[in-house]
Amino acid sequence: MEKRVTFRGWMLPLLLIAPQVFISAVFFFYPAGQAVWQSLFIPDPFGLSTQFVGMGNFEYLFGDRHYRASFYTTALFSILVTLASMIPALFLAVLADRLIKGSGVYRTLLIWPYAVxxxxxxxxxxxxxxxxxGVVSWYLGQLGYDWNHVLNGSEAMGLVVVASAWGRISYNFLFFFAALQAVPRSVIEAAAIDGARFWRRFFTIVLPLLSPTTFFLLVVNVVYSFFETFGVIHTITSGGPQQATTILVYKVYSDGFVGQDLGSSSAQSVVLLLVVGLLTVLQFKFIEKRVHY
Amino acid sequence: MKQLILGAVAAGTTALTPLVASAQTEVQFWHAFTGRLGELVAAQVEEFNASQSDYNVVASHKGNYSETLNAGIAAFRAGEQPHILMVFEVGTATMMGAKGAIKPVYEVMAESGAEFDPDAYIGAVKGYYTTTEGEMLSLPFNSSTPVLWVNRDALEGAGIDPDTDLSTWQNVEGVLDDLKEAGHSCPLVTAWQSWIHLENFSAYHDVPFATRDNGFAGLDTELAFNSEAQVAHISKMGEWAQDGKFVYTGRRNEGGANFRAGDCALFTESSAGYAGIKSEAEFDFDVRPLPYWEGVGNAPQNTIIGGASLWVMEGHEAEEYKGVGEFLAFLSSTPIQAQWHQDTGYLPITAAAGEATREAGFYDENPGTDVAVKQMTANEPTANSKGLRLGSFDQIRGIIDEELEAVWAGDKSAQEAMDSAVERGNQLLRRFEQANR
Known part of the structure; x- marks a missing residue:
């Protein structure tokens, strides 16, 4: 089944992959290499002097219980963001897919938040x-609930999760919607004739057929929640209250740009790189087996 | 055709401008001000440029305080540093540690031959940026100190005499009780909790915030704000928070919105909050000195400043440093300083500028604007009230914020929280010591 193209020489294939290799080298391998190198030193902010400490930065990091706690916070945060952005997106896509009239309008409107x-x-x-x-906190107050994410860690976590997932729903919606359109009608119709109701058809036929898309989105969303949610956390909570929303990437920023501690910040980037790499490998190894292409 | 010619002329003149400008020595000045403050800085620069023809100061905005400092650091690493960099007071230790990246102001002034008298500057202001040997490292630019803002209408509404004495926390506590009893929902709110309720609290009561003269005497300093006086204060604030007498709104100056809207009765905030409060508050307000605990330490000693100073960066030509010296002397001159003080609510950096402001009748027309000056200059600063010089202090403040939040939420006792903040902060100080050895 696999399609293969065979090249006769070496030059053309090398030339074809050259742009990608070049971009990866400049924007990934070089900075990542720099981070690994710098994580072995404690430099001063201005780069006037630097001391080799070997694994010292890593020892310092893992000796800090607040850094270890931030792994838990990050795990909780990314699970919540991934779920909160994928489940509603799938739900909306299923609804939009069933529409006969005006699905274009819904589709366009649902994609908008991604532009923010x-x-x-x-x-x-x-x-x-x-x-x-705040409008919402005012209504909650009317209902007798005292909303205070400035002091309440769970509320703060809830708020950054919702804010991070919100724009992401659009992105996921787009992929789910396209995948749903590709599900063969004949299979669904056959099931319907056999008497399978909508949700049964959805869980036994549609969902398995969506698995490649779901798997792709899972990987992409986990990576998103690890790195790109920085802006949301920075504007809403700055990692607080206490350390309730300090995820790993926020601590990289805080040590590097607030504390000017480049050694510790580089060491954390290396740790983050390994964690995300490992997660992606695990996802491919274990979850991909359940994916049907 | 006419338009074409005009266009060509316009293009020609713009192309020529750099040629004209190159006859002057250019001085780059990076700052962190936007809005009204940004306009005022631009006006100062313009006035300086118009006042002489040898130098041309070019001011650029580089983001907020943190971003400006990072921009300066990155530029230095790339060999593109500006001549003058604005750095907030908590970045002082970082800059001081960067020997080889900075050129101390006293040196710049001596070499440039510009007018410079270190004694003209107000002790409590310059002290923050001066070595223990009395050498001024950076020029204080914008400085403020915390004061107590009072919503007189709110006090009156609760049946309290708005002129009641609020100089001590003992008295304030009584007023908070009365406000609470009268059903007020926000008796006390604060901005910049660490700066006001720990850093300034320590200086004001003449108790150490950190060992080794608050870090002035050496990098081997350790935090010391987990001692009796500070813990007692934070513990009291925690009680007030639990009773709804103190309302926590955030780590920065979020509480300002609550106070200006008339929601809160008392507000501890920088004296530089004046312009905002004056333009927005639709109630009678007062500026009072920051309260102190009667009988604790040597209170009232003096409060310390917050704000930024101007650092001169290393690696430029002697001729350019001459321009820097001229510009810094211009900024310190009495009319410029007096104007800045009156426009912004920041403290004057020289005694002469304060005097000129008084003579012009500004304090009489704007009652309360001199409270901050008096509070800072009431006593000769001691080792505990000269300022703070701690590495990674921006981040240590973050740690203090986290621990204070635990107290306000009732999760930790004041002692536990302060012990933990000291322990975590000390780790950062050791890192900083190691990086700057």
Whole structure:
């Protein structure tokens, strides 16, 4: 079944992959290599002097219980963001797929939030939940619930999860919607004739057929929640209250740009690189087996 | 055709401008001000450029305080550093540690031959940026100090005499009780909790915030704000938070919105909050000195500053440093300083500028604007009230914020929280010591 193209020489294939190799080298291998190298030193901010400490930065990091706690926070955060952005997206895609009239309008409107930059999304949600002027917190107050994400860690976590997942729903929706369109009608119709109701058809036929898309989105969303949610956290909570929303990437920023501790910050980037690499390998190794292409 | 010619002339003149400018020595000045403050800085620069023809100062905005410092650091690493860099007060230790990246102001002034008298500057202001030997490292630019803002209408509404004495926390506590009893939902709110309720609290009560003269005497300093006086204060604030007498709104100055809207009765915030409060508050307000605990330490000693100073970066030509010296002397001159002080609410950096402001009748017309000056200059600063010089202090403040949040939420006792903040902060100080050895 596999399609293969055979090249006769070496030059053309090398030339074809050259741009990708070049881009990866400049924007990934070089900076990643720099991070690994710098993680072995404690430099001063201005680069005037530097000391070799070997694994010292890593020992320092893992000796800090707050750094270890931030792994737990990150895990919780990324699971919640991934679920909160994929499940509603799938639900909306299924609904939009069933529409006969006006599905174009819904589709367009549902994609809009993706155009909002994370930092802007953060500010929007912050306004709605602002403890003093926020619309939502005001209504909650009317219902007798005292919303205070400034002091309540769970509420803060909930808020950054929702704000991070919101724009992401659009992205996921787009992929799910396209995948749903590709599900062969004949299979579904056959099931319907056999008497399978909508949700049964969905769980036994559609969902398995969507698995390649779901798997792709799972990987992409986990990576997203690890790295790109920085803007949302920075604008809404700055990692607080206490350390309730300090995820790993936020600590990289905080040590590097607030504390000017480049050694520790580089060591954390290396750790983050390994964690995400490992997660992706695990996902491919274990989950991909259950994916039917 | 006419338009074409005009266009060509316009293009020609723009192309020529750099040629004209190159006859002057250019001085790059990176700052962190936007909005009204940004306009005022631009006006100062313009006035300087118009006042002489040898130098041309070019001011650029580089983001907020942190971003400006990072921009300066990155530029230095790339060999593109500006002549003058604005750095907030908590970045002082970082800059001081960067020997080879900075050129101390006293040196710049001596070499440039510009007018410079270190004694003209107010002790409590320059002290933050001066070595223990009395050498001024950076020029104080914008400095403020925390004061107590009072919503007089709110006090009156609760049946409290708005002129009641609020100089001590003992008195304030009584007023908070009365406000709470009268059903007020926000008796006290604060901005910049670490700066006001720990850093300034320590200086004001003349108790150490950190060992080794708050870090002035050496990098081997350790935090010391987990001692009796500070813990007692934080513990009291924690009680007030639990009773709804103190409302926590965030780590920065979020509480300002609550106070300006009239929601809160008392507000501890920088004296530089004046412009905002004056333009927005639709109630009668007062500026009072920051309260102190009667009988604790040597209170009231003096409060310390917050704000930024101007650092001169290494690696430029002697001729350019002459321009830098001229510009810094210009900024310190009495009319410029007096104007800046009156426009912004920041403290004057020289005694003469304060005097000129008084003579012009500004304090009489704007009652309360001199409270901050008096509070800072009431006593000669001690080793505990000269300022703070701690590495990674921006991040240590973050740690303090986290621990204070635990107290306000009722998760930790004040002692536990302060012990933990000290322990975590000390780790960062050791890292900083190692990096700057």
């Amino acid at each position: 930059a994370p930092a802007v999304a953060g500010v929007l949600w912050l306004f709605m939940f602002n403890t003093r002027v």
